Amino acid sequence: MIYYFTGAGNSRYVAQRLAKALGDTVAFMPHHIPATVPDNGEPLGFVFPVYFWGIPTLVKRFAQQLQTTGNHYTYTVLTPSGSSGDAIGLFEKALRRPVDAHYCVLMPDTYAPMFDCADHDKNAAVLERAEGEIDNVIALIKAHATGDHDTHHGRGRLATVTMYPLYLATTTRRFATNDACTGCGLCAKLCPDHFITIDNGRPKWRKGHCNLCFACLHHCPTFAIQYGRNSRKHGQYTCPKKLSDQ
Numbered sequence: 498m499i500y501y502f503t504g505a506g507n508s509r510y511v512a513q514r515l516a517k518a519l520g521d522t523v524a525f526m527p528h529h530i531p532a533t534v535p536d537n538g539e540p541l542g543f544v545f546p547v548y549f550w551g552i553p554t555l556v557k558r559f560a561q562q563l564q565t566t567g568n569h570y571t572y573t574v575l576t577p578s579g580s581s582g583d584a585i586g587l588f589e590k591a592l593r594r595p596v597d598a599h600y601c602v603l604m605p606d607t608y609a610p611m612f613d614c615a616d617h618d619k620n621a622a623v624l625e626r627a628e629g630e631i632d633n634v635i636a637l638i639k640a641h642a643t644g645d646h647d648t649h650h651g652r653g654r655l656a657t658v659t660m661y662p663l664y665l666a667t668t669t670r671r672f673a674t675n676d677a678c679t680g681c682g683l684c685a686k687l688c689p690d691h692f693i694t695i696d697n698g699r700p701k702w703r704k705g706h707c708n709l710c711f712a713c714l715h716h717c718p719t720f721a722i723q724y725g726r727n728s729r730k731h732g733q734y735t736c737p738k739k740l741s742d743q
Contacts, residue, residue: 498534499542502526502556502689504710506736507604508576511631512544513740515574518635526559527689536567540638543588544574546607549664550582550656552591553708555689560591570641572598574634578606580651587657600637601647602630607734609711610725615732624738667709669702671725678721684713
């Protein structure tokens with residue numbers, strides 16, 4: 498089984514590529530909390546993005562509640578747009594056990610408040626390079642390689658210790674909609690934490706910490722959802738590659 502978390506589709510595509518090559522299946526983490534893995538010896542993969550040099554809080558919650566028995570070859574595949582920091586360390590701490598192998602595939606930026614997400618030429622180049630990285634990961638997983646194969650740690654634990662607390666303090670208060678909103682409700686359907694409801698034809702975010710996956714912002718058909726002052730000029734992004742409806 499390959500569990501993944503995604504907002505804009507990058508990690509889903511990587512998970513699907515792995516599953517197709519490995520003869521495996523994929524599962525969306527938010528739909529499997531808590532999850533129990535039987536003692537069947539099958540490999541367990543975890544594919545997820547890196548936020549603020551750490552792990553999405555929903556991924557953390559999934560790992561904390563995952564129950565496994567028996568021996569499984571386990572691996573992570575991180576999908577940051579830059580360095581991964583100590584995301585692996587945070588994941589293993591939440592999982593309460595070491596993971597056999599760690600991999601990393603660089604994917605396009607999705608953090609709309611800060612990065613240009615709509616540069617199609619740049620995104621296409623990143624995705625083309627990612628295909629080679631995915632192929633390398635597949636070969637290593639088939640060989641049941643062990644150890645840390647993530648070459649994108651950057652400043653490692655220092656970056657995580659410095660920046661991850663800022664992520665944990667983020668809330669939904671900076672989300673807003675404009676008059677382009679049609680009240681279609683897609684954002685509420687896609688929110689993995691069910692933080693969005695439709696009130697009088699407009700989305701309303703529940704107060705509290707947000708995963709910042711930006712599924713709502715990037716999938717909005719009229720680009721009516723914004724986060725802060727800069728996301729409008731940085732545009733939308735959803736991974737153009739998809740192998741199945743999983």
